[in-house]
Amino acid sequence: MKITFLGTGTSQGIPVIGSNHPVCLSKNPKDKRLRVSVMIEHENKVYVVDCGPDFRQQMLRVNATTLDAILFTHEHADHTAGLDDIRPFFFKQGDILIYAHKRVMYELQNRFAYIFATENKYPGTPGVEEHIITNNPFYLGNLKVTPINGMHNTLQVFGFRFENFAYLTDMKTVEDEEVEKLQNLDVLVVNALREQKHASHFNLEEALAFIDRVKPKKAYLTHISHWLGFHDEVEKKLPENVYLAFDGLSINL
Ligand SMILES: [Zn+2]
Numbered sequence: 001m002k003i004t005f006l007g008t009g010t011s012q013g014i015p016v017i018g019s020n021h022p023v024c025l026s027k028n029p030k031d032k033r034l035r036v037s038v039m040i041e042h043e044n045k046v047y048v049v050d051c052g053p054d055f056r057q058q059m060l061r062v063n064a065t066t067l068d069a070i071l072f073t074h075e076h077a078d079h080t081a082g083l084d085d086i087r088p089f090f091f092k093q094g095d096i097l098i099y100a101h102k103r104v105m106y107e108l109q110n111r112f113a114y115i116f117a118t119e120n121k122y123p124g125t126p127g128v129e130e131h132i133i134t135n136n137p138f139y140l141g142n143l144k145v146t147p148i149n150g151m152h153n154t155l156q157v158f159g160f161r162f163e164n165f166a167y168l169t170d171m172k173t174v175e176d177e178e179v180e181k182l183q184n185l186d187v188l189v190v191n192a193l194r195e196q197k198h199a200s201h202f203n204l205e206e207a208l209a210f211i212d213r214v215k216p217k218k219a220y221l222t223h224i225s226h227w228l229g230f231h232d233e234v235e236k237k238l239p240e241n242v243y244l245a246f247d248g249l250s251i252n253l
Contacts, residue, residue, distance in 0.1 A: 001143070001253045002041040003165060003187070006048065006058035008245045009033025010193055010201075010225040011078035013054065023226040030231035030246040034058060035078045036169050036223045038189065040162060042143045049073060049160060049167055055082025061248070066093065069140055071133070072100035073169055074157040075107035083112050090126035099131045099138075101158060133158060146181055150174040153200035161185070165253050169223045171210070172200050179213050186253055188216035189245065191223035204228065211242060220245040 007013075014033040015024035023031055035052035045068040048055075059067075067089040073079055086096045100108065109116045114125045121127075131138075137146045148159035150171040159168030164186040168174070171191055182188065192207035201223065202210060211219045221238075222245045228234055235244045 001163060001165065003251045003253065004039040004041075004062060005220075005222065005245045005247055005249045006037040006039050006062065007034030007052065007054055008222045008224055008247055008249075009035055010223050011035065011076070014224070014226045016226060019226065021226050023228075023230055026230060028231060029248075030244075031226075032247065033224055034247055036191075037079075038167050038222075039064070040143075040165075042162070043141055045069075045141050045143075047071065047140055047143075050079040050169075051082045051086070052078045053081040056085040059085070059088075067096060069097040069099060071145070071158075071160060072098065072104050072108070073159065074101075074152060074155060075104045076152075076155075076170070079170075080104075080108060080111070083108065083115065084126065086128070087124070087126045095127040095129040097131060098128045099133050101156065102132045103156070105130055105132060148174070148178050148181055150178065155200075163253070165189075165251075166214075166216075170200070171202055172198075172206075174210065182214045182216070185214065185216035186218065187251060188214050188219045189222055190219060192221040192228065193223060194225045194227035195229075196227065204234075208239065208242065211239075217241065218243070220249075220251075 034054035037050045040047045047069045049071045051070050133147050146161040150157050151173045152170040157170050166185050167189045169191045190207050192204045193201040195204050197203050219242045
């Protein structure tokens with residue numbers, strides 16, 4: 001299994017439009033963060049978690065030629081706004097498999113009604129094959145996926161465990177019974193927005209405390225705001241085996 005971070009930034013991305021913050025002005029490529037998404041390659045299949053407004057650029061950047069499924073964590077725009085850009089994959093492959101909580105699927109149906117239309121579909125619009133995610137594990141090919149529930153302030157969000165890798169973003173609280181599902185991980189990815197507290201995201205301290213609860217071999221932080229600081233400086237302050245993710249980082253598992 002190969003994991004590639006397609007984006008590691010919070011909802012506005014880094015740089016933020018019009019910002020003069022030093023992190024937004026940084027020349028270090030690791031300080032440039034598209035909206036969060038991760039690609040999982042397993043047995044010649046390609047899956048992505050979330051499909052935000054930078055999806056097109058992300059697919060171009062990794063030279064993706066096929067896409068076997070999209071899993072959605074939740075319905076916020078930074079995780080869903082790029083859905084129309086599945087068109088090049090759809091034209092080659094037909095309907096693209098999408099997996100989401102039924103509430104999230106309903107939101108997608110409203111925002112992208114033309115994609116979900118079953119009659120008199122406008123020519124050139126893409127199509128999807130809908131799969132509703134519940135709390136039960138499911139399979140993508142031979143890859144077992146275990147949904148992990150968390151709360152993004154008052155909104156339910158899914159994280160996903162794929163074998164010994166787990167990807168959780170936009171979490172603020174996670175119950176112990178969900179943490180139970182995260183035992184014996186080689187790699188955990190979890191959101192860490194900034195140092196200051198936030199109503200719907202782990203700050204750095206909460207993310208590190210969560211990593212302590214889960215005890216993976218290694219952890220990577222994502223969904224990062226420019227307020228967290230420069231990549232190279234923040235990484236020096238992190239505990240052993242905890243790293244900041246950056247766009248383009250790949251991990252082989
Ligand atoms: Zn988000």
